[in-house]
Amino acid sequence: MSNPWDNKIFNGAFVTGGGGTLDVTAPATGQVIATVGQADTGDLEKAVAAATTAQTAWAALPYTERAAVMARAAALLAADPERLTRWLVPESGSGQGKAAFETGLVTSELSAAAALAAQPHGQVLRSMKPRFSMGRYVPVGIVGVISPFNFPAILSMRSVAPALALGNAVVLKPDPRTSVSGGLALAELLAEAGLPEGLLHVLPAGADVGAALVAHPDVPCISFTGSTAAGRRIGEAAAPLLKKVHLELGGNNALLVLPDADIDAAASAGAWGSFLHQGQICMTTGRHLVPRERAEEYAAKLAEKARNLPVGDPTDPANALGPVIDDNQLEKVHEIVESTVAAGAKLLAGGTHEGLFYRPTVLADVPLDSPAFSQEIFGPVAPVVGYDTVEEALEIINSSEYGLSVAILTSNPFTAFQLADRIKSGAVHINDQTVDDEAVAPFGGTKASGAGGHFGLSSNVDTFCDLQWVTVQSEIERYPF
Incomplete structure (x- = not known):
């Protein structure tokens, strides 16, 4: 044709x-x-x-x-x-x-x-x-x-x-x-x-x-x-x-799971935020912040979702995820994952690829100064970090040079709305993940x-x-x- x-x-x-x-x-x-x-x-x-x-x-x-x-x-x-x-x-x-x-x-x-x-x-x-x-x-x-x-x-x-x-x-x-x-x-x-x-x-x-x-x-x-x-x-x-x-x-967007959040629902939102279109979105969820006592449970549920996502040629509707765009991007993603594991993170799912098809990847216990947490990855990688207090979590969110999109998951939306005043980000989504855009809404980032x-x-x-x-x-x- x-x-x-x-x-x-x-x-x-x-x-x-x-x-x-x-x-x-x-x-x-x-x-x-x-x-x-x-x-x-x-x-x-x-x-x-x-x-x-x-x-x-x-x-x-x-x-x-x-x-x-x-x-x-x-x-x-x-x-x-x-x-x-x-x-x-x-x-x-x-x-x-x-x-x-x-x-x-x-x-x-x-x-x-x-x-x-x-x-x-x-x-x-x-x-x-x-x-x-x-x-x-x-x-x-x-x-x-x-x-x-x-x-x-x-x-x-x-x-x-x-x-x-x-x-x-x-x-x-x-x-x-x-x-x-x-x-x-x-x-x-x-x-x-x-x-x-x-x-x-x-x-x-x-x-x-x-x-x-x-x-x-x-x-x-x-x-x-x-x-x-x-x-x-x-x-x-x-x-x-x-x-x-x-x-x-770019962005290195945080998803903040508050202590009262439904962990099953949070893992669903987090998986969508990190893995949609192979993580190749400026609004992709790049940092998952979870109460330390619930971080292991959350990461396990996220890893289960990652393992069950079909990856392959997107012309087949059975495949939820397709390839990353090219070899350069693949090498960058894989290097970040390997460097972060070498820095002490636990690889719970993924970390492998066939050709340009990179498996959805979950990293737990990620050091704050490791590449997967501090950089924009632009790949299907979900780094999970535990926090002890909400104050600590807010400091971690705002410490990034980026300020594009932040998500807060909770059973008390008004509390999250109050927290939004303290977050330096162009968008804050309460009880949703970080990837969102509408033609009638103001869209733009802060900082870098x-x-x-x-x-x-x-x-x-x-x-x-x-x-x-x-x-x-x-x-x-x-x-x-």
Whole structure:
């Protein structure tokens, strides 16, 4: 079956890229499942020029027309989710449930973007003078988006859709390992929904094109989702240019089991938080904090769940988990597990792999300074630590350089709500695990987990627009000069 992106990039339309072609490989099988075009910096220049021309007219349209494109795209995807899931499963190694969930999130993001276009775009201000004074949001112009491989469709669309709905044009560089589900399939969807040519550009490419996008003088806003290390480099490169930079970065997220929690339910939540999509999520539960007298019981139940999870080719719906993305990630995960066991942790489940299929792993009695507890693993590994007091647990949670998502499990939700005041994290989920996202909710990290804005319905206005002060007087003001 041919696809419009075969050997092509999307530069307002599907065209040949200047960088040749790029094979897209399924990590579960090693088979090439698509060959797409590869962009070079010349394609980036063409994209920015076309986006600059198209954006002014797009921003001048009635909001209803921008909203209609987003709504049509949502309807098209809702009617045929397989147009995306059939790529998410093999390309990113997604289990079929995860792929369906991600596709639903993309649909929700498009629907929310349609509503975003109709939001009030400013406020009337008080003034000491007899005049009309307002602050209004205006689109930044062109938004450069750099998205990762793990949830490629939603982590692209949650920047692309709101930026477009607010009147911007977008240049998207997806991770080359997920060029289709992270970009080209989304471009096809939006073009079919009626997005005018020139407003969206998808450039599958390596880091050189990403760096050129960050440095381009005519791209005033960068929205990046990825590792903290890469985010720091982007921030450093963009700072001299005084760009608006939105960074959604890594996490080492804690799940706090309070002494009164149901341990069976807690283990279920903890398993989902650590093992979903092979742990390759910025919100993955990376630290399980359990009362010391209950830690052994909790870890045993978690290990039992890990041993019973089927792992294999995600095109088979019987497999709950698929492969990690590539050999480099596999080696990193395995090295962290081995180093942590060598530091004194007990391996209760997993710690082995066949090819890229890493078994769900549970580590108990994990030293606080060991790699599995102090680093973001990005693999299916659940480190368990016992604590003596809730005060100690809060200190452990806040000691991390990251601050993305924290979960608290308890039979007394109000007590947990009070504890949330003392936790330095962009999100706190009470009686749920750490992995959660909604198009209408503010999403963003603190500390090393993010900077520069939030995603979410009303938050997107601040992220993808500039605030302009406008005053109007009935007559020209006279001055004593």
